[in-house]
Amino acid sequence: MKFNRVVIKVGSALVSPEGQGCSGKYLLSIARFISQCQQAGKEIILVSSGSVSAGRGLIAHGSPNPSIPTKQAMAAVGQMQMMANWQRFFDVPCSQLLITHGDLKDRQRYMNIKNTIRILLQNGVIPIVNENDTVATEELKVGDNDNLAALVALVSDADSLFILSDVDGVFEQDPRLNPNAQLIPEIAKIDASIYALAGATNNHIATGGMKTKIQAAEKAVENGIDTYILNGRRDPVFAAILRGENPGTHFLAQQGATRARKHWLKHTLKSSGKVYLDAGAVNALIQQGASLLPSGVIKLAGSFNVGDCIDIYDGNSQQGIAKGICQYSYRDLERIKGVKSDEISTILGCCPSKVVIHRDDMVMLQSSNS
Numbered sequence: 001m002k003f004n005r006v007v008i009k010v011g012s013a014l015v016s017p018e019g020q021g022c023s024g025k026y027l028l029s030i031a032r033f034i035s036q037c038q039q040a041g042k043e044i045i046l047v048s049s050g051s052v053s054a055g056r057g058l059i060a061h062g063s064p065n066p067s068i069p070t071k072q073a074m075a076a077v078g079q080m081q082m083m084a085n086w087q088r089f090f091d092v093p094c095s096q097l098l099i100t101h102g103d104l105k106d107r108q109r110y111m112n113i114k115n116t117i118r119i120l121l122q123n124g125v126i127p128i129v130n131e132n133d134t135v136a137t138e139e140l141k142v143g144d145n146d147n148l149a150a151l152v153a154l155v156s157d158a159d160s161l162f163i164l165s166d167v168d169g170v171f172e173q174d175p176r177l178n179p180n181a182q183l184i185p186e187i188a189k190i191d192a193s194i195y196a197l198a199g200a201t202n203n204h205i206a207t208g209g210m211k212t213k214i215q216a217a218e219k220a221v222e223n224g225i226d227t228y229i230l231n232g233r234r235d236p237v238f239a240a241i242l243r244g245e246n247p248g249t250h251f252l253a254q255q256g257a258t259r260a261r262k263h264w265l266k267h268t269l270k271s272s273g274k275v276y277l278d279a280g281a282v283n284a285l286i287q288q289g290a291s292l293l294p295s296g297v298i299k300l301a302g303s304f305n306v307g308d309c310i311d312i313y314d315g316n317s318q319q320g321i322a323k324g325i326c327q328y329s330y331r332d333l334e335r336i337k338g339v340k341s342d343e344i345s346t347i348l349g350c351c352p353s354k355v356v357i358h359r360d361d362m363v364m365l366q367s368s369n370s
């Protein structure tokens with residue numbers, strides 16, 4: 001079990017084991033594990049459920065299944081309680097990211113989320129993500145935090161996704177219904193036979209049961225992200241992970257997914273514009289594997305928006321050298337081309353990113369250094 005940047009999803013049953021309010025019962029061990037990972041140089045992004053059940057005791061509700069606005073009010077008050085509960089277990093600062101599917105679908109907002117997570121991690125801050133339940137409409141919400149965690153793993157370029165729940169992993173049948181069902185330690189291919197194993201949850205505060213966890217695993221593994229379903233209630237699980245063992249169910253990442261993404265970027269994604277670079281920037285990209293900074297850009301062409309793919313040219317030889325996803329629109333890049341990154345905010349009034357194209361979002365056309 002190897003991981004460097006991991007998204008850890010923590011379900012409501014761990015945050016709020018009594019079905020309302022917050023508890024440290026399981027979070028203490030999870031937080032200790034996260035701190036140990038950080039000390040070992042690993043980067044952690046948390047996706048935490050539990051706002052609705054944390055706020056349940058604070059909002060009057062007559063029925064066991066409250067209305068959507070009542071749940072949204074529970075989420076609003078519970079989110080505060082949940083975040084305060086997490087923060088008390090960490091010496092490092094925690095940060096709150098509330099997002100919806102609508103945010104992830106919008107290219108500009110997607111890039112904003114990506115950049116924010118990158119900077120939080122660089123500063124040793126723990127990003128804690130939840131769905132923005134109070135604003136999410138049916139069309140714009142992800143709907144469950146298993147799938148949200150997979151999308152967060154994608155946007156944050158994680159190599160692994162740990163889904164912590166109240167069960168040891170995927171069993172041949174829901175172990176609550178059949179206590180003799182066997183745990184499946186490894187799943188290499190997700191198909192209908194795997195979905196057929198998944199039952200619903202019987203926990204009124206949870207959302208997806210095993211089905212949404214398998215959906216999340218499918219999204220993640222096809223993008224090269226190793227996914228594990230693990231029991232977050234058992235301390236030995238964390239000790240096993242730290243020893244490099246798999247104590248749950250491992251969905252194997254598809255091989256070559258990163259290569260496939262670069263292949264897609266290089267061969268499939270259509271470019272909307274061009275940038276021409278000075279010799280220093282060409283050298284930095286080709287020889288040092290660097291990201292593209294605005295200071296190296298001398299000329300632009302085409303018409304592009306934030307998140308569009310553009311071609312990168314050597315301004316001297318006029319040769320195409322790379323392609324990548326641009327953090328700036330044509331209009332803004334025209335204004336900041338040739339300037340130092342520190343001057344971006346003076347010119348634009350803000351600095352969404354110090355780089356024009358991040359190395360992770362770039363593919364070289366000639367050299368093997370991509």
Ligand SMILES: Nc1ncnc2c1ncn2[C@@H]1O[C@H](COP(=O)(O)OP(=O)(O)O)[C@@H](O)[C@H]1O
Nearest residue numbers: 011012165171173174197199201206208209210
């Ligand atoms: N094949 C299966 N293997 C393991 N658990 C399953 C299976 N089918 C259904 N489940 C149920 O899924 C539950 C975990 O999902 P859920 O209650 O939504 O947790 P969380 O709040 O952590 O997302 C388990 O407690 C278990 O009852």
Ligand SMILES: N[C@@H](CCC(=O)OP(=O)(O)O)C(=O)O
Nearest residue numbers: 012049050051052144145207
């Ligand atoms: N956004 C909701 C989480 C919903 C959810 O997916 O819950 P769970 O099945 O426990 O992961 C909340 O914070 O209560």
